[in-house]
Amino acid sequence: MKKGYNLGSFYLILVCLGLAVYSFYSNLSHTWLVAPPNYILLIFSLLAMILGIIGFKDKRNWRTKTRSWLTVIISTLLSIIFFLAILLSLFASSFGVNEHIKTVQSPDGDYTIDFYRYDAGAAGSFGIRGELNGPLWFKKRIYYRDTEEQVEVEWKNDRTVSINNHTLNLKEGETYGY
Known part of the structure; x- marks a missing residue:
C-alpha cells in the first residue's frame, strides 16, 4: 500500500x-x-x-525517494501559489474590483453570459468583462473593453449577440476587446 501513496501523490501533483x-x-x-x-x-x-x-515510508529504491521529495516540494510550492491566488482574489473582490453587473441568456437557453465591471483603481484601468459560461466551472472571456461602465446586450438570434454595438457569433467562438 505504501507504493500507492508514493505513485498516486506524484501523479496527482502532476x-x-x-x-x-x-x-x-x-x-x-x-x-x-x-x-x-x-x-x-x-x-x-x-x-x-x-x-x-x-509515501516517504516507501524506501524500495532511489526513484521512490526522489518521487516523494519531488511531490512534497512541488505540492508545497503549488499550495503556496494557490493560497496566495485565493487571498489576492478575496482581497481584490472585497474592494469591488470585480462587480457582477448582470447575467443574460440566449433565446434558446444554450448560452449564458455573465458581465462584470472591473476597476484596478489608481494603478490601472476600469471597464466591462463578459464571460461565456460552459459546463461545470468552464468559462471563456468573450468581451473585454476598457473605459466602459455600462453594458447593453441584444440577442440577434440564438447564436449571435450584440454587446455595446459589437456583434459576436458565439458558435464561431468570436471574442471582442483583446
Missing part, C-alpha cells in the same frame, strides 16, 4: 501542475478555462503533499 499551467495559459490567451477553481486545486495540492509525506 495533474495539479498541468491544470495550473493551463489555467495561466487560458487567462493569457482567452481560451476556455477548464481548470477547476483555485480552492479546488489548493485542496488537491494539499492532498498530494500529505500523500507524498506518507
